[in-house]
Amino acid sequence: MSSTNNDQELPKPISTSDHLDADDAAKLLLSTGVSKAYQRIDHAIVRNFIGGALVSVGGMLTLLVKGGCNGLEESNPAIVQILLGLVFPVGLAMSTLTGGELSTGNVLFLVIALLQRKIPIWRAVTCFTVSFLGNLAGSLFYLIISHFGHILSAEPYRAGTIIFANDKVLVPSGITVFVRAIGCNWLICIGVYNAFLSRTVVSRVISIWIPIFTFVAVGFENSVANMFLVPMGMINGSPISVGLFIWKSLILSTLGNMVGGGFFVGALYWYLYIFPEVHARDEIDGGHEDDIIPIAETASALAPILSRALTQMRSREAADSMDILERQDRERKMQSLSHDVISESPSDASNSGTMGVRGEKLK
Numbered sequence: 001m002s003s004t005n006n007d008q009e010l011p012k013p014i015s016t017s018d019h020l021d022a023d024d025a026a027k028l029l030l031s032t033g034v035s036k037a038y039q040r041i042d043h044a045i046v047r048n049f050i051g052g053a054l055v056s057v058g059g060m061l062t063l064l065v066k067g068g069c070n071g072l073e074e075s076n077p078a079i080v081q082i083l084l085g086l087v088f089p090v091g092l093a094m095s096t097l098t099g100g101e102l103s104t105g106n107v108l109f110l111v112i113a114l115l116q117r118k119i120p121i122w123r124a125v126t127c128f129t130v131s132f133l134g135n136l137a138g139s140l141f142y143l144i145i146s147h148f149g150h151i152l153s154a155e156p157y158r159a160g161t162i163i164f165a166n167d168k169v170l171v172p173s174g175i176t177v178f179v180r181a182i183g184c185n186w187l188i189c190i191g192v193y194n195a196f197l198s199r200t201v202v203s204r205v206i207s208i209w210i211p212i213f214t215f216v217a218v219g220f221e222n223s224v225a226n227m228f229l230v231p232m233g234m235i236n237g238s239p240i241s242v243g244l245f246i247w248k249s250l251i252l253s254t255l256g257n258m259v260g261g262g263f264f265v266g267a268l269y270w271y272l273y274i275f276p277e278v279h280a281r282d283e284i285d286g287g288h289e290d291d292i293i294p295i296a297e298t299a300s301a302l303a304p305i306l307s308r309a310l311t312q313m314r315s316r317e318a319a320d321s322m323d324i325l326e327r328q329d330r331e332r333k334m335q336s337l338s339h340d341v342i343s344e345s346p347s348d349a350s351n352s353g354t355m356g357v358r359g360e361k362l363k
Contacts, residue, residue, distance in 0.1 A: 019203065025196040026273035030116055032196075033109030036101070037119040037127045044101070044127065048134025049141070051100030056142035056228035058091030062216070063152055063232060067160020085217030088225070089209045092188075096195050096208055102224050103131040104257050108189040111266030116274055132223075132254070139227035147235055158236045165233020168226060169240045169248050177221050177248050181256025182264075184220030187211040188257075189265035223253040 020028075036044070065083050073080045095102065110124040146152060152161050172180070194207030215222070226249040234240050 019197050019199060022193075022197065022269070023273040025193060026112070026269050028196050029109055029193070029269075030112050030118065030274055033111075033113030034118045036106060036109050037113060037123040041130065044130045045134050047099060047101040048103070048131045049138040050098070051095045051102045052135035052138025052224060052227060053142045054095040054098075054100055054138075055091040055102065055135075055224050056139045056146075057094070058088040059139075059225055059228040059232075060142070060146050060151060061087040061090065063161050063164060063229065064157060066164050067152065067157035070156055070160070081217045081219070085213040085215075088216045089212035092191070092212055093205050093208050096192070097201065097204065101131055101134070103128060103135050103254070104185050104188050104222060104224055104261060105192045106131045107185065107258050107261040108192055108266045111262040112270045112274065115267060115270045135224045136227050139224065140231065143228055143231055143235070146232065152232060152236065161229075161233040161236045162238045163233075165230045165238040165240055168221070168230055168233075169238075169244060172248075174248060174252055177252045178256040180219065180221040181223065181253040182260035183218075184215045184222045184253075185257035185260035186264045187215040187220070187260075188222065189261035193265060193269070221249075221253045221256065223250060223257050226250065226253055 062084050065087055066080070069080045069083065092102070094100075106128055110119070110127060113119045114121060114124050152158060188211065191208045191211040194211070195204045198204040198207050230238075230240065230245050230249045234242075234245065
C-alpha cells in the first residue's frame with residue numbers, strides 16, 4: 001500500500017529537450033497522415049486554400065527581390081539566388097505554424113500511412129487531389145490580390161516576373177523540370193520532417209527554413225510555388241501558353257515532387273522507423289486503428305505514448321513490489337517456523353518421541 005502511495009506522489013518526468021528523436025517524429029507523421037486522410041472535406045479545402053495563399057506570399061517576395069536585383073544579378077548572380085532562398089520560406093513557415101496544408105508535404109504523410117496500411121489508397125488519392133486543387137485555388141486567389149494591388153506591375157518588377165517565369169518553363173527541358181522537382185520535394189519533406197522533430201516555434205521555423213532556402217537557392221522546381229510564380233509572369237506578358245504551363249509547371253513538377261517526397265523521404269523513413277508491424281502497433285496506437293492524433297495537436301501528440309509508457313512502468317514497479325512483499329512474507333513464515341522449532345523444550349521433544357514409540361508399540 002505504501003508503495004502505491006509513493007508511486008502516486010512521484011512527479012511525472014518532463015523532457016527538457018527541444019526536439020524529438022527521428023523515430024518518434026516518424027510515428028507522429030504516420031498519425032498525422034491518417035488524420036489528414038480522414039479529416040472533413042471542408043476543413044481540407046480551407047487548409048489547402050490557406051496553404052497555397054501563404055506560399056504565394058513567399059513567391060511575391062521572391063519576385064520582388066528578383067525584379068529589384070537586375071544590376072546585382074549581372075555582376076553576382078549567386079548573391080541573388082541566396083537572397084531568393086532567404087525570403088521565399090516565409091510563406092511555408094507561416095503555413096506550417098498555422099495548420100495550412102500543401103500537396104507537396106501531404107505526399108510524405110500519405111505515403112507513410114499507405115505503406116503502414118492505415119488508410120485505403122482511394123482516401124490517399126482523394127486527399128491529395130483535394131490538396132492540389134485547394135493549393136491551386138489559394139495561389140490563384142493571391143495572384144489576383146497581387147495583380148490588382150499592382151504589387152509587381154511596375155518596372156523593374158514586371159520584367160522580373162517575366163524573366164522568372166521564362167526561366168521556369170521555356171528554358172529547361174521536360175526531363176530537367178522533372179529531375180529538379182525530385183530534388184525539390186526531397187528537401188521540402190525533410191523540412192516537414194524537421195518541423196515534427198522540433199518542439200518550439202523558433203526551432204521549427206529554423207528547421208523549415210534551412211531546406212527550403214536550399215531548394216530555392218539552387219533552382220529546384222516546386223509545383224505549388226509555380227502555381228503563383230509562373231501565372232504572374234504570364235499575366236505580365238510572358239509568352240508561355242496555358243497548356244505549356246499545365247504540362248511543365250504542374251504535371252511534370254508534381255510527378256517529380258511525388259517521387260522526391262514520397263520515395264526518398266516517406267518510403268525510406270517508413271522503412272527505417274515504422275516498418276516493424278508489431279513495434280509500430282505497440283508504440284503508435286496500442287493496437288487500435290481508431291486512435292488518431294488530431295492535426296492541430298502536433299505539439300502534444302506524444303502525450304498518449306508517454307502516458308502508456310508511464311502506466312506500463314508503474315505496472316512493472318507494482319509487480320516488483322508485490323514480488324518483494326511475497327518474498328518478505330515467505331521469509332517471515334520461515335522465521336516463525338524456525339522459531340517454533342528452536343523454542344520447543346527438550347522434555348517436549350522427548351515426550352513426543354516417547355509418544356511416538358508408545359504409539360508404535362500399541363500398534
